[in-house]
Amino acid sequence: MDNHGKIIAPGTLRFKRLLPGPIEKVWSYLIDSEKRGKWLARGTMELFIGGKVHLEFFHADLSPHQETPPLKYKCYETGDSFTGEIIACSPPTLLSFTWGDHSEVTFELSPAEEDLVLLVLTHQKIEDKIDTRVSIASGWHTHLGILDAHINDRIPNGFWGVHNKMEEEYGKLFSK
Numbered sequence: 001m002d003n004h005g006k007i008i009a010p011g012t013l014r015f016k017r018l019l020p021g022p023i024e025k026v027w028s029y030l031i032d033s034e035k036r037g038k039w040l041a042r043g044t045m046e047l048f049i050g051g052k053v054h055l056e057f058f059h060a061d062l063s064p065h066q067e068t069p070p071l072k073y074k075c076y077e078t079g080d081s082f083t084g085e086i087i088a089c090s091p092p093t094l095l096s097f098t099w100g101d102h103s104e105v106t107f108e109l110s111p112a113e114e115d116l117v118l119l120v121l122t123h124q125k126i127e128d129k130i131d132t133r134v135s136i137a138s139g140w141h142t143h144l145g146i147l148d149a150h151i152n153d154r155i156p157n158g159f160w161g162v163h164n165k166m167e168e169e170y171g172k173l174f175s176k
Helices: 023-031 033-039 071-076 130-151 159-174
Strands: 006-009 012-020 052-057 080-090 094-098 104-111 116-124
Touching (some): 023 033, 023 094, 023 116, 023 130, 033 130, 116 130, 130 159
Antiparallel strands (some): 006 012, 012 116, 080 094, 094 104, 104 116
8 A cells, every 4th residue: 555645636635554453443543642642643632523622743752763843844843733623523433623724634444454444534625735735745644654653563753854755755746
C-alpha cells in the first residue's frame, strides 16, 4: 500500500494505513487523550454529534529525537491548539470533526486481512492552494508514521525531520 496521501477531489486529501488490530486498539489511539498525544495531539473529545474537540499540539513530545522546527513553523515550537466540533461518531469505526481552519477530518476504521485494521483518513474542505495542500499532506503523513510506530512498539522518528522530507516529496507530487 502506498502511504502517500492522494488528492481525491478539489480540497480533499485521503490517506490509508494498515495497522495491527483489533479495531478497538486503533480506535483508542484516536479518542484517548494520552494515546492520541503520543502521535497527534492531547486534548478532550466529547464523542457525540455537536460535542467539542480541543486538541493541543506539542510536536517536540512526539519522539525522543529532539529537533528544532524549520523557520516557517517556528511559531509551533511551544505548541498550538484549536477547538472543533464532532460531526459524526460511531465507535469504533467512524470519527469526524471540524479542524481549526474550518476544514473537516474523518477517520474510518474497518477490518482488513490477517488481524489488521484499515485506517482511512480524509481531510476535506482544505484551502485549494498548493502550499496548504503540501503542508497538510506532510503533516498527516508524518503524524500517521508516528502512530504506526507507537502501535507497533517502535520509537518514532523526529517529527520535523520527517515533515521536512515529506514537504519536498509532496511539493513534487502535487506540482505535477
